[in-house]
Amino acid sequence: MSLGTRSLINLDLFTDAYRVTGSTTVGAGGINAELANPNSSFLEIQGAYISRINQPGEIVAHYNLAAFRKKNINFIVLQDRRVGIPVGTQHGRSIYTRGQEIPVFLTVPSFEINGAITHTGKPNPRDILAKAVGGYLLVFSASASASLYPKIAYSGDLIMVSRDRIGLFCLDSNKS
Secondary structure: OEEOOEEEEEEEEEOOOEEEEEEEEEOOOHHHHHHHOOOOOEEEEEEEEEEEOOEEEEEEEEEEEEEEEHHHOOEEEEOOHHHOOOOOOEOOEOHHHOOEEEEEEEEEOOEEEEEEEEEOOOOOHHHHHHOOHHHEEEEEEEEEEEOOOOOOEEEEEEEEEEHHHOOEEEEOHHHO
């Protein structure tokens, strides 16, 4: 849904203990610009449904409008990668459509995430994490499993992982 130069996107936000499903309004810079906005520590969520990680089918609260503290975000699941890829291209192509696809495994508090990143150059975990756009690592065709409840899993076309929340980051350049 377009609101002038702003759009409404659907997302799932995850903290150490909660999942929040809802929508947020983003400008022309997309979700990355909203997350990197230095003028606000919060992201507004419309139609926020809140559930515990260990009880994903049970909604503990629902609010029409909620403010979500950006520093508490472990990762964001998006069903359409186009709303999560940073705006801007080089030579008419997104930087996320070039390079080699590398399988990754990483952990954040309470979750294990599997998927693939796209990277140009020599695969080096430190370099990849240092270059994460806007503080988020983009993991494509990804799934996230609760560490203590591995049968509880979420998947999306793109999972945006907060670089500051990553505990372990592994890649396998031999499987690309």
